[in-house]
Amino acid sequence: xxxxxxxxxxxxxxxxxxxxxCTGSSSNIGADYDVHWYQQLPGAAPxxxxxxxxxxxxxxxxxxxxxxxxxxxxxxxxxxxxxxEADYYCQSYDSSLSGSGVFGTGTKVTVL
Amino acid sequence: xxQVVQPGAEVKKPGESLKxxxxxxxxxxxxxxxxxxxxMPGKGLEWMGxxxxxxxDTRYSPSFEGQVTMSADQFGNTAYLQWTxxxxxxxxxxxxxxxRGEASDDAFHVWGQGTVVTVSS
Numbered sequence: 001x002x003x004x005x006x007x008x009x010x011x012x013x014x015x016x017x018x019x020x021x022c023t024g025s026s027s028n029i030g031a032d033y034d035v036h037w038y039q040q041l042p043g044a045a046p047x048x049x050x051x052x053x054x055x056x057x058x059x060x061x062x063x064x065x066x067x068x069x070x071x072x073x074x075x076x077x078x079x080x081x082x083x084x085e086a087d088y089y090c091q092s093y094d095s096s097l098s099g100s101g102v103f104g105t106g107t108k109v110t111v112l
Numbered sequence: 113x114x115q116v117v118q119p120g121a122e123v124k125k126p127g128e129s130l131k132x133x134x135x136x137x138x139x140x141x142x143x144x145x146x147x148x149x150x151x152m153p154g155k156g157l158e159w160m161g162x163x164x165x166x167x168x169d170t171r172y173s174p175s176f177e178g179q180v181t182m183s184a185d186q187f188g189n190t191a192y193l194q195w196t197x198x199x200x201x202x203x204x205x206x207x208x209x210x211x212r213g214e215a216s217d218d219a220f221h222v223w224g225q226g227t228v229v230t231v232s233s
Binding site for chain 2: 087
């Protein structure tokens, strides 16, 4: 089972703001490992959305933002759009797993 | 254009061996970590491990250590994921992805389209 816990689902109407939490522990997020976020559209490969806690790769809209505090991180989507309907995963590293990486449990975002 | 390319699908029987590939182009292949991610049918992403092609330094998730072998040919710009004896539970999509920067804890930036591995008798 994953050591990073996300809510199974979140939903919002077009234009609204939604947030996805990623809860870890003192051996991963709390140990100051970077948190990265990915978007996976249905039937597609994942896409990097946020790296290093709060940085967007070129081409990712500024509607997506990341933050981290203590043993948790969050992804916020503002101005929700129909094309944002997808699965979202956080990812970090964990010293209790010999420093290997770990993904969160994943969150399905539904646009109402 | 920076990209990593994987074969689309493999169909195998239980007990057979398999080696799938991930070919990088558009960048200096030896100098960026390549990682492997498993996605079982209808499930989430699982971090399997990473390899640095320049010196074949490899880091495995404890969940996959001993179950698979990662390797790389830095001169052929190709990374590999290998099984010696497949099980039905190995049925999944396997993605390879290049890390964004030089650090081994960086994000997976450039993703392949995934190789669908089906293990069935």
